[in-house]
Amino acid sequence: MKIVIFGLTISSAWGNGHATLWRGLCRALHDAGHDVVFFERDVQYYAAHRDFTHSDACELVLFEDWTGVRPRVSRELADADAAIVTSYCPDGPAASAAVCESSVARKVFYDLDSPVTLDRVARGEAVPYLPEEGFGRFDLVLSYAGASALEGLRRLGARAVAPLYGSVDPAVHRPVPERRDRRCDLSYLGTYAADRQAALDRLFMAPARLRSRHVFALAGSQYPSDFPWTPNMLYFWHVPPSDHPALFCSSGLTLNVTRGPMAAVGYCPSGRLFEAAACGAAVVSDSWDGLDTFFEPDREILIAADTGDVLAALDLTDEERRRIGRAARERTLDCHTSMVRARELEQLLEPRWCGAQGAA
Numbered sequence: 001m002k003i004v005i006f007g008l009t010i011s012s013a014w015g016n017g018h019a020t021l022w023r024g025l026c027r028a029l030h031d032a033g034h035d036v037v038f039f040e041r042d043v044q045y046y047a048a049h050r051d052f053t054h055s056d057a058c059e060l061v062l063f064e065d066w067t068g069v070r071p072r073v074s075r076e077l078a079d080a081d082a083a084i085v086t087s088y089c090p091d092g093p094a095a096s097a098a099v100c101e102s103s104v105a106r107k108v109f110y111d112l113d114s115p116v117t118l119d120r121v122a123r124g125e126a127v128p129y130l131p132e133e134g135f136g137r138f139d140l141v142l143s144y145a146g147a148s149a150l151e152g153l154r155r156l157g158a159r160a161v162a163p164l165y166g167s168v169d170p171a172v173h174r175p176v177p178e179r180r181d182r183r184c185d186l187s188y189l190g191t192y193a194a195d196r197q198a199a200l201d202r203l204f205m206a207p208a209r210l211r212s213r214h215v216f217a218l219a220g221s222q223y224p225s226d227f228p229w230t231p232n233m234l235y236f237w238h239v240p241p242s243d244h245p246a247l248f249c250s251s252g253l254t255l256n257v258t259r260g261p262m263a264a265v266g267y268c269p270s271g272r273l274f275e276a277a278a279c280g281a282a283v284v285s286d287s288w289d290g291l292d293t294f295f296e297p298d299r300e301i302l303i304a305a306d307t308g309d310v311l312a313a314l315d316l317t318d319e320e321r322r323r324i325g326r327a328a329r330e331r332t333l334d335c336h337t338s339m340v341r342a343r344e345l346e347q348l349l350e351p352r353w354c355g356a357q358g359a360a
Contacts, residue, residue: 006095014049024169024338092129146267182250195260277328
């Protein structure tokens with residue numbers, strides 16, 4: 001197939017979780033014999049931190065404005081088999097209109113942020129990336145989260161819905177030697193988000209204050225100037241995807257914290273969760289419905305509801321943590337790679353499925 005994608009970004013992993021996922025998924029689709037064209041508006045904040053400009057896995061079309069790129073969009077859609085518009089696409093409504101008015105056989109919207117989308121809709125807030133008339137003209141709406149998120153998307157007009165969960169490219173995220181400058185007892189990799197700060201305080205900041213002899217590493221952008229740093233904490237403003245394995249493999253434990261709206265919906269594994277597991281890291285995660293669908297608690301992942309749970313995880317022996325990390329990596333390679341998701345996407349794009357009423 002030829003698949004045309006209109007997304008937030010694939011060229012920069014700075015401050016977002018979309019780019020890494022799309023790089024792995026496009027690579028897997030290419031390896032399966034498909035052609036992918038990815039349209040991305042060239043915005044300053046991603047251009048300043050661009051770490052991906054060319055790949056034989058997809059054709060990247062960077063453009064300054066929709067009007068200027070519209071003729072190219074029409075040409076690419078004219079012979080495409082499927083087209084996908086994603087959440088947070090800066091030109092979401094225009095791209096949705098172009099796709100839905102085209103002759104493309106499989107018209108898809110992929111909400112990589114569905115719990116956040118539904119939370120904003122419920123609050124009566126504007127969601128600028130949504131199509132103005134809802135999802136009714138799309139054959140299929142994919143969701144990064146499952147469970148109640150699927151019903152929420154139906155209420156926005158989706159005729160057929162299905163989950164397409166996050167994934168990891170094991171060629172990028174794999175065990176590597178630890179690095180002295182990244183060595184720590186507990187790491188956390190994630191952009192600042194106000195709606196997960198309470199959980200971060202409970203599961204990361206509080207343990208750091210209570211275990212002054214341990215080293216804690218936080219990596220991510222957009223943290224405020226008044227963030228409550230502690231003396232035993234390392235901070236890395238931006239760690240590119242190529243350096244994620246070194247951070248995970250240099251950590252005794254790594255923490256996964258889910259954004260509030262996503263945790264409330266459940267069935268919402270983050271890309272970072274799969275990345276860490278693919279590296280063989282022992283992961284301690286906040287709890288949400290459906291987590292045990294992806295990893296088995298206590299054997300493949302540790303669950304933390306409060307500060308005490310994190311302290312208990314820090315007290316595990318090195319061998320116990322290595323055992324958990326090995327089991328998580330095995331599960332990830334079996335069930336959560338980019339190639340696994342690419343095969344799922346292939347099946348979802350089949351004509352007999354796309355547009356099926358009431359699919360879930």
